[in-house]
Amino acid sequence: MHSSGPAEEEQPRKRVPWGVMALVLLTGLALIRNGSGEFDTGPPQPASAAAADSRTTPQGVFARAPGPLPYSVVDRVRIPSIQVNAPVMPVGLDRDGWVDAPPPQDANLAGWFTGAVSPGEKGTAVLVGHVDNVRGPAVFYGLGALRKGNRVDVLRNDGRTARFEVYGVEVFRKDAFPGDRVYGDRGVPELRVITCGGGFSERDGYAGNVVVFARMVGVR
Template identity: 45%
Template sequence: MAYQQSPQSRPPRPAPGSGPLSRRLMWPAGAFLLGTLLVYNSIDTPTDPKPPQSRPAAAATARNAPLSSPPLTRSIPKRLAIPEIAVDAPFMPLSIGPKGQLNAPPANDTNLVGWFQGGATPGERGASIIAGHVDTKTGPAVFLQLRLLKKGSQISITRADGVVATFKVDSVETFSKAQFPNDRVYADTPDAQLRVITCGGTYNRAAKDYESNVVVFAHLASSARK
C-alpha cells in the first residue's frame, strides 16, 4: 500500500480533544490515514500493496464507541503491561520503510512491541496503533497469548510524561488477511482508542505467512500519574 504522503514527513496531529505477527513482518503504512491495509508476515515473499482508496469517515465509529476518558496530550509510550497474559514489554517506534510499509520490531527481541510513531500516541485522540510478534524463529514472542484477552481486560501503557494510560478492551477479533476490515480497524476516532495487532490463525508454510490477524480494540478508561 502506498503511503498517502512522503514517509519522511509526519502529518500534523490535531490538538488534543479537537477533534499491525510472526517472523519478519512488513506492515502497510498509514494506519491512521488508511486505505487498503493488511498486516503481513513476510520472510521470502515481498509485498506490493495497492495505493489507498479513501480515508473512512469516523461517524459510524463514533456512534458505536464506548464512553472514553478525555484524551491526553501527546507523549511517547515507554512500556506496555497486560498482566492477564503476562506481558511487560518496552516500546520502540515504528516508521515507514522505503517501500511505503511500516517496519516491524526486530525479530531477535521477543519481548518488544512497536507503535506507529506517525499516528496518535496511546491516550492521545485517535486510534493508536501497537503491533508485535506472536512468535519468531527462536520461539514464542510477546503477543503469543494476545488472542486470549476478552472484553473488559485491561491494558496499561506508561508514557514518557509519567502518566499511565489504562485502556479497557472492547473486543478481540481475528480477521482473514485477505478480507481485513481496514475501515473498522483504522478509521479515525473522536476519542482515545487503541488497536493492538499481531498475526494469528493458521500458519501457511508454503507462503511463510499467518493467514489472519488478531486485533484488540480498546478505549481509554482512565489515566493517572505514577
C-alpha cells in the first residue's frame, strides 16, 4: 500500500450528479456488461433477511460512527467473509455514459467510481466489479452471500483503512434500479459495492445488480 499523504493527491474538481447516474441506471443499461453466466450453480443471491433497513438513517450500531475522512484514492478492498482481497483501480463513465468496469480478463480487480466521493468521505462511495468472466467466478462473485454485520475494509492511498459494516444486501432489476435509494447521500460516510446478479439469459445477460449497503464504523 502506498504511504503518500492526502496533500499529495489532487481531488477531482467535478463529480457526476447522482441524479444523472440514477437516470443512466434506470434506463436498464447494464452496469457491468461482461458476466458470462456460464456456470451451473450461478452466483449466490441475497436472502430476503439481508434487505437494507427501509429507514433513511439506520441507527443502533452506527450511533458511534467515526467522523468522515478527507479525500483519498483507493488501493484495495477486503471482504473477509467471502475471501475478497483485491486491488482497486479508478473507473469513470465510458463513452456511452455508463459506469465503466475494470478489465474483465483480470478476475481479481475491483473499480472505484471516481464520480462519487472516496470511501470514508461524507457521502456515498461506490465500488464495482465483475461477478464472473469467461474463465469462471470473478472478484464479486460471492457478493450476494454477504449478511448484515459483515465487514468491508477499504485501504486508502493515505495509509488509512476505512472499515464499513454491511446493513443490507439486495438485488434490483436493471430496468427498475432505485438510483436515489442506492446512491443518495445519507449525511455520513457510506459505501455501495455492486456487481451483476439476478436471472441470466444469453440474450440480455444478467437481469439485475446485487447491491451491498454499508456504513463506516471505524478507521485504522
